Amino acid sequence: MFDNVSKYDVAAYIWPAYTGDEPRTRMFWPEGMGEWQSVKNAVKKFPEHDWPRRPLWGYVNEADPYVMEMQINAAADHGVNVFIYDWYWYDRRPFLENCLNDGYLKAKNNRRVKFYLMWANHNVNNLWDIRLSSEDNLIWDAAVDRQEFERIANRIIEKYFTQPSYYKLEGKPVFMIYDTENLMKGLGGADATRSALDWFRNQAIKADFPGIHLQMTMRGERNFDYSGIDGDALATTSEVIDLLGYDSMTHYQFCHFVNIDRDYNEIMDDVYKEWERIERTYKIPYFPHISIGWDNNPRFQEFRPGIVKNNTPKNLKKAFLKAKDFVDDHPNQPPLITVNSWNEWTETSYLLPDDLYGYGYLEAVREIFR
Numbered sequence: 001m002f003d004n005v006s007k008y009d010v011a012a013y014i015w016p017a018y019t020g021d022e023p024r025t026r027m028f029w030p031e032g033m034g035e036w037q038s039v040k041n042a043v044k045k046f047p048e049h050d051w052p053r054r055p056l057w058g059y060v061n062e063a064d065p066y067v068m069e070m071q072i073n074a075a076a077d078h079g080v081n082v083f084i085y086d087w088y089w090y091d092r093r094p095f096l097e098n099c100l101n102d103g104y105l106k107a108k109n110n111r112r113v114k115f116y117l118m119w120a121n122h123n124v125n126n127l128w129d130i131r132l133s134s135e136d137n138l139i140w141d142a143a144v145d146r147q148e149f150e151r152i153a154n155r156i157i158e159k160y161f162t163q164p165s166y167y168k169l170e171g172k173p174v175f176m177i178y179d180t181e182n183l184m185k186g187l188g189g190a191d192a193t194r195s196a197l198d199w200f201r202n203q204a205i206k207a208d209f210p211g212i213h214l215q216m217t218m219r220g221e222r223n224f225d226y227s228g229i230d231g232d233a234l235a236t237t238s239e240v241i242d243l244l245g246y247d248s249m250t251h252y253q254f255c256h257f258v259n260i261d262r263d264y265n266e267i268m269d270d271v272y273k274e275w276e277r278i279e280r281t282y283k284i285p286y287f288p289h290i291s292i293g294w295d296n297n298p299r300f301q302e303f304r305p306g307i308v309k310n311n312t313p314k315n316l317k318k319a320f321l322k323a324k325d326f327v328d329d330h331p332n333q334p335p336l337i338t339v340n341s342w343n344e345w346t347e348t349s350y351l352l353p354d355d356l357y358g359y360g361y362l363e364a365v366r367e368i369f370r
Contacts (some may be wrong), residue, residue, distance in 0.1 A: 006079065006081055006369065006370070007335060008079070008324065008327060008335045008336075008337060008369045009081060009082050009167075009334065009335055009336045009337065010079055010080045010081060010082065010337050010339060010365060010369050011080075011081075011082035011083070011084050011116075011167070011336060011337065011338050011339065012075070012080050012082070012083060012084065012338075012339045012340075012341055012342035012351060013083075013084045013085075013086060013118065013252065013338070013339070013340050013341035013342060013344070014083050014084065014085050014086060014099070014100075014341065014342045014343055015035075015086055015341060015342075015343055015344050016062065016085060016086060016096045016097070016098070016099035016100060017029075017034045017035040017096055017099075017128075018033075018034045018035060018036055018059075018060070018061070018062040018099065018343060018345075019033075019034045019061050019062055019063035019064075019098050019099055019103075020032040020033045020034050020061070021061070021063045021098040021102065022034070022063075022095065022096055022097075022098050024095060025096070027129070028128040028129045029128070029129075033059055033061075035128065035345070035346055036059040036345075038128075038130055038298045038299055038345075038346050039052075039053070039055070039059070039298060039345045039346060040059060041130075042297070042298035042346075045297050045303040045304075046303065049297070050356060051295070051297060051298060051348075053345075053348075053354045053355060053356055054354060054355040055345070055352060055353070055354055055355075056352075056353040056354060056355065056358065056359075057070070057352070057353065061103075062099045062103050062343070063098035063099045063101075063102045063103045064102070064103060065102065065103055065104075065106035065107045065108070066107075067103065068099075068103040068104050068106075068107040068110075069107045069108060069109050071342075071352075072104070072107055072109050072110060072112050072113045073109060073112065074353075074362065075112075075113050075342070075351075075362075076112040076113050077366070078351075078359075078362040078363065078365050078366040078370065079365045079366045079368070079369035079370040080113065080339070080342070080351065080362075080365060081112070081113055081114065082113060082114045082115065082116070082167050082336075083104065083113055083114070083115040083342065084115070084116055084117070084118050084176065084338065085099075085100045085104070085115055085116075085117055085118070086118055086120040086178075087100070087117040087118060087119050087120060088119075088120050088142075089119070089121070089142070089144070089152055090124065090140035090142060091140060092148065092151075094155075100115070105163065110165050111164070111165055113165075114165045114166065114167040115163075115165060115166065115167060116166060116167040116173065116174040116175065116176065117156065117160060117175055117176065118176035118177070118178055118215075118217065118252075119152075119175070119176065119177050119178060120142075120178045120179075121142040121143075121144075121177065121178055121179045121182050121183060122142055122178060122179045122182060123138060123140060123141050123142050123143075123182070124138075124139045124140040124142070125137055125138055125139060126139070127299060128299070130298075130299055130300065130301060131301075133299050133300050133301075134300065134301070134302065142179070142182055142186075143182050143183075143185045143186030144186045144187070145186055145187065145188075146187060146188075146192070146196055148186075149186070149187060149196050149200075150196075150199070153196075153199075153200045153203060154203060156175070157203055157204055157207050157209075158207075160173075161173040161204065161207065161209060162207070168209075168213070169213045169247075169248075169334050169336075170210065170213070171209065171210045172204075172209060172210055172211045172212055172213040172247075173204065173209060173212055173213065174212075174213045174215055175212055175213070175214055175215065176214075176215040176216075176217060176250075177214065177215070177216060177217060178217045178252065179217070180216060180217070180224065180240060180244070181224055181225065184224065184225065184240075185225070188227075189225075189226060189227040190224070190226050190227075190235060190240065190243045190244065191243075193243075193244055194243055194244050194245060197214060197244055197245060198245070200212060201214075213247045213248065214244075214245065214246050214247050214248075215246065215247065215248050215249065215250065215287075216241060216244075216246040216248070216249040217249075217250070217251070217252050218237075218249040218250060218251050218256075218257075218278070218286070219251075219256040219257055220256070220257040220274075221236070221237055221281075222236075222237055223235065223236060223237075224236075224237070224239075224240045237282075238281060238282060238283075241282060241283075241284060242283075246284060247284060247285075248284050248285045248286070248287060248333075249278070249282065249284060249285075249286050249287070250286065250287040250288075250289050250336075250338045251289035251291075251338065251340075252289070252338075252340060253291050253294065253340050253347075253349070254267060254271060254289075254291040254294065254308075254340075255291070255294045255306070257274055258270045258271060258274065260294045260306060260307075260308050261305060261306045261307060261308075262308075262309060263309050263310045264293070264308055264309065264310045264311040264312075264315045264316075264319075265310065265315055265318075267308065268315075268318070268319050268322070271319075272322060275288060275326060285330070285333040285334075287333075287334075287336040287337060287338055288322075288323040288326040288327065288337050288338075289323075289337070289338045289339070289340070290316070290319050290320060290323050290337065290338075290339050290340070291308075291339075291340040291341075291349055292311060292316060292339070292340060292341070292344075292348075292349040292350060292351065292361060293308040293311040293347075293348050293349045294306065294307065294308045294347060294348060294349055295307040295308065295347070295348035296346060296347045296348070297348075298345070298346040298348075299346050299347075307348075308348070312357070312360075313357055313360030313361050313363060313364045314364075316361055316364045317364040317367060317368060320337075320364055320365060320368040320369070321368055323337045324337070324368055324369065339351065339365075351365065
């Protein structure tokens with residue numbers, strides 16, 4: 001049984017880097033507190049800049065189950081009832097699993113907020129290390145071959161899909177893939193990727209699930225390398241969705257498909273148009289997405305242009321209402337809404353309480369969805 005049964009599933013992404021418990025994070029954040037280091041040391045880049053900001057709860061270790069019990073209660077009490085954990089695999093092993101494994105999964109109240117995984121299978125450069133973030137040097141390549149894919153898939157089924165609080169649609173565990181292009185590159189093109197995903201579904205069926213609900217992270221309309229190798233044969237987003245058999249799509253961040261360097265209300269006008277375009281263009285369900293904001297200056301020493309303006313809790317409330325209306329207008333699909341994010345502090349897109357708006361963003365969620 002789950003508490004707080006809601007008409008809507010409000011799912012917030014979690015960036016699991018706010019812990020020092022993962023040894024490999026020390027190369028990026030040597031102070032030993034994960035990316036809290038960049039939040040703590042952030043500075044104002046121009047007179048009107050609304051950084052630095054401070055978390056009301058302090059620089060807590062999100063791999064601590066007692067910390068996560070607090071966060072789970074705050075989420076559930078305000079209408080956030082699903083967490084989407086960014087999940088990583090580099091150099092043949094997992095990365096940044098501590099917050100999920102030791103924090104959320106060991107929290108005694110995790111029944112209040114379900115979770116699912118988004119495989120954040122993007123390459124890693126110097127972005128997370130503020131000393132080097134302006135340099136584009138490849139550290140980890142996230143593309144994997146079939147053998148490695150099978151290791152990953154079996155581990156996910158055994159370790160996560162079997163959790164009582166794993167989020168499912170029609171009994172199928174939801175699994176989101178961030179970078180379809182990189183997946184196809186590693187596996188050797190569209191046909192090989194479809195074969196791997198079909199195998200993944202069959203493995204889930206062998207584990208007594210009815211299958212897997214595969215979710216695509218959507219960006220703007222684009223072309224994909226069909227072969228995954230030479231780029232000679234291209235496939236559209238629609239064709240790739242059909243070829244790979246995705247079941248649904250949503251977005252991860254507004255910055256992936258609209259100009260975010262302007263007023264939030266102007267951004268939302270283009271977001272609504274994109275929702276309409278997606279509905280006209282694609283056959284599979286789209287789950288509406290809301291981003292809180294964007295400003296990644298805390299990750300850089302120099303000023304970085306591209307900052308969302310006027311993203312107040314009042315304006316976020318209007319955006320959440322539009323997402324609710326979208327769900328209400330699509331009664332034949334699950335009532336899922338994705339939000340960026342629970343805790344993307346260094347991208348300035350988070351619901352957690354801070355010293356600028358307090359609990360304002362969480363209250364905006366509660367007023368619409370609770």
